Amino acid sequence: MLLSFGVIFVAELGDKSQLMAMTYALRYRWWVVVLAITVATTAVHAVSVFFGHFLGMSIPTDLLAILAGLAMIVFGLWTIRGDSLDDDESQKANRVGASVFLAVMSSFFLAELGDKTMLATITLATDDDWLGVWIGSTLGMVAADVLAIAVGVLLGKHLPERIISLGAAALFFAFGAWLLADGLAGSSTVTVVATVSATVALVGIGAAFIYRSRRLDVGRAEGTHPEADPAVPTPDRS
Template identity: 55%
Template sequence: MIATILLSIGIVFLAELGDKSQLMALTFALRYRWWVVLGGIATATAAVHILSVGVGHFLGAALPTRAISLVAALTFLAVGLWTLREHLGSTDPEDEPQPPRSSRAPYFVVLSAFLLAELGDRTMFATAALATDNSWFGVWLGSTIGMVAADALAIGAGILVGKHLPEHVIGISSGLLFLYFGAATLIAATFPTLGVLAGAGLAAAIPALAGAGLLVRRRTRAQTAFEDAGIVTAPTEVRP
């Protein structure tokens, strides 16, 4: 049992280094309290991995990963667009949204996002494969610890980065990252034979275009507001 737990920790920890789960954890840590993010990740990981070891140990069957990936992609895209709209939609810095004070809503946001992201991910297949020849409980416990440990590193990085960036920049960066996650997931599910570099390039184009469009819109609104204010407040010229 101990050997199975250690093996699962090592495999999952190494598999998660540089994975999208770490980037998601860093993104959430920029916006929410670290213990809320870590709690949501731990709950989602435990739920997904108990499902994966059950599939591998008892059923030996796969889930409809493509449909799950499409739902996850649409969810990430919607979250990204909404976040950018919040932070680029206002022309007054004082109107920028503040981070939520309640921990309940962020917890469920993190939980649902990681549930969708991890269903059908390579980590799920790895735990299912390990559970076919090892103790399912040991694989579940070890894989959960390994993934939470890897994502905790990303949360720590997010905390350090967040201390040196203004909230407005953090919000925009979060929105762009979620757009990238959604685009990358959508491309991988729709075009599974596409190369990694090509898929990454196409996915990066989506947040770039969306961010540029919203930025142009914000500047246009700011310019219009400035001109209207100038017309109203401009002093009347007095000729001698």
């Protein structure tokens, strides 16, 4: 357990998932982020231990990395969309709900699949006690991510909300590009074309939706959109 804790803690330092944890802490309450990451890490390392100790085989990390990269792009678009829809940014940054927990947990889970910390856990579980590896690796990753979350909380107290939102979106896009590059390295032409097409489609749909949302926000602010004031009835055009 101690060996697994030390190996995964060191491997996690400076890793993209640690940067993701800091990014989440800039946007949402720290304890929600810690809980979501703990659940995701426990599940990921359970899968790692199962494959390493009981099956002694590897997993299709390339496909998992591609799926995780697409998920990061979606999360980046979702972050931008949320900023355009909410006027009270501080209230949004502190919101707590099932959607936030599930979003953080699922994106972190996908990002960890095929990551070097998962591969290290599989290797450790091959020759060592599976329960000790599971507990130690989970605690090691959570401990490293808590350090990043602490940094994110401190930064969040000194940065404007607009800067935080744009920075978070940029980091999510960077995570997505990072994961896609890892997954596409050495892949077939068909896989590359399909992945690029899916990425372009996601960005296009997301950009169109964000543009529409901003237009609605402008209409509400100027009072020209029917939703600007629910008390004002829509004109009868019959």
